[in-house]
Amino acid sequence: MDKYYFSTMASRMRRSEIRELLKLTRQPGTISFGGGLPDPNIFPRKAVEEAAVRAIREQGNLALQYSPTEGEPFMKEEAAAFMTRLGDEISAEEIIVVSSSQQALDLLSKVFIDPGDAVIIERPSYVGALQSFRAFGAEFHGVDIDSEGIIPSALEEKILELRKADKKARFIYLIPDFQNPSGINLSIERRKQVIEIASRHNILIVEDSPYRELRFEGELLPSVRSLDKEGRVIQMKTFSKIFVPGFRIGWLSAPPEVLDKLVMSKQSTDLCTSAFVSMISGYLLKDGHIEKQIEISKEVYVKKCRTMLDALEKYMPELEGLSWSKPEGGMFLWVRLPEYMDTLEMIPDAVEAKVAYVIGSAFYTDGSGKNTMRLNYSYPSHEQIREGIKRLAGIVEKREAARSGAKD
Ligand SMILES: Cc1ncc(COP(=O)(O)O)c(C=O)c1O
Known part of the structure; x- marks a missing residue:
């Protein structure tokens, strides 16, 4: 017998695949390109502290x-x-x-x-x-x-x-x-x-x-x-x-x-x-302060974005169907792998290699996007970006080698 009688709405609810997958990669040493998080190193703590004091003093x-x-x-x-x-x-x-x-x-x-x-x-x-x-x-x-x-x-x-x-x-x-x-x-x-x-x-x-x-x-x-x-x-x-x-x-x-x-x-x-x-x-x-923070964020993110693009260029194998976006802003880069690759199937390899990304299919309602992934560049450090992309490229190479091996 069912112990709880949930509403129809509760039965329609699904856990976010992103959040579930990210849990897998929360082990120490994992480099995360998963979340849509701003860089915490640029959080304007002083300005927030002063505004908080002002809010109490002036608004009572x-x-x-x-x-x-x-x-x-x-x-x-x-x-x-x-x-x-x-x-x-x-x-x-x-x-x-x-x-x-x-x-x-x-x-x-x-x-x-x-x-x-x-x-x-x-x-x-x-x-x-x-x-x-x-x-x-x-x-x-x-x-x-x-x-x-x-x-x-x-x-x-x-x-x-x-x-x-x-x-x-x-x-x-x-x-x-x-x-x-x-x-x-x-x-x-x-x-x-x-x-x-x-x-x-x-x-x-x-x-x-x-x-x-x-x-x-x-x-x-x-x-x-x-x-x-x-x-x-x-x-x-x-x-x-x-x-x-x-x-x-x-x-x-x-x-x-x-x-x-x-x-x-x-x-x-x-x-x-x-x-x-x-x-x-x-x-x-x-x-x-918001405008100031926007300026600081842009300065930091453009550099991180370039580091990610350079690392992709340097480490990713040359494969037909492998491409990535060249962002003009925002926090994400979108990667398309060859059609025969599946970023969900690659998750165990990513857990082992300690690198996290979001599977592209999470953003579709019809099961497509299997060969895509979203990478965040605002949160990790430059060093983590280089190392994480190297790990990711290793996974893609391994998949490709397994496929070529299977065909031989
Ligand atoms: C397009 C879009 N809308 C809404 C949100 C939710 O943001 P928040 O609730 O933090 O304002 C996000 C967060 O990633 C987003 O990317």
Whole structure:
């Protein structure tokens, strides 16, 4: 007899494959390219300490009280000013503070997804979003991306295909900047086309953009939200990648009717985001520390990215079908191995060699991407990057040798 009677939703929940695989590689000496973690050596501890003292001294008990579900007005004002400085004009009334983007994804799922509802996603897409949408019973409809991001013609075809089946997507989930996992940017032309298509078919767009500001080459692209004229875009921002993930803070902008529902949804989730962290964040935004941290992060990550690219060039064998992305920003590099290789099957070798990566198939909902992997370069040191890539290249060589041996 079953001891516990779980809800249908609980039965739909899955553990994140990334988190499960990363557990395997948490032994001492393992070099991890697995997580999407910022470099802790650049965390601005002094600035945080000063802002925390200020929050207590200047905000007093307000910093230690519950805050409105919509968020601390001070934080909202400063977040709006920050966005406006970055060219994404917005007012405090248009946003709510959330406990980081993962909460925003959960709230959006609660508000928009009933079991069986169609959601359009990029192929591949962020595993944490898929996890959240799946728990609420979403039916995934993936649209391919190429070097310029989601393919507009394929998107429209997908929408029409859904319409034929008498279905309509609840939203299109996009990660337009340094997409997780592929690192690809949605070109400006395509951003406009996606908005046009969404408008033609009256579908909402969810823009999840934690990495946008971490651009170390080329110009910052306008956000999808800033290009939209109809209030069709829900935009999510977070401190996690541009400042520190430990704050668990971010914000979300949406049309007023949607914000209202999201606020109700947040009330039953956690009442409000921490007032103390919100006040600290407000000071850090106001005093320009977030912009400073973005500059420091870019300087550090561009060098680490180059070290990884050089190491791949140096150590990886020359094989047909083996390629990797050349990031212009963000935290990830996407590696494609020959079709006959399977990065999941390579995990035991990786555990033995003490190197961790994320299997590409975790980012697909249809089992594809078996020959791909995501590598993070922001967290490991330069030395670890060189050594880790050497280990990874050894695994690829071993697989290739076993295959050639089997053919002989
Ligand atoms: C695309 C994307 N969205 C959302 C998140 C969640 O970030 P957080 O909850 O830390 O803000 C991540 C984290 O890796 C991400 O890559």
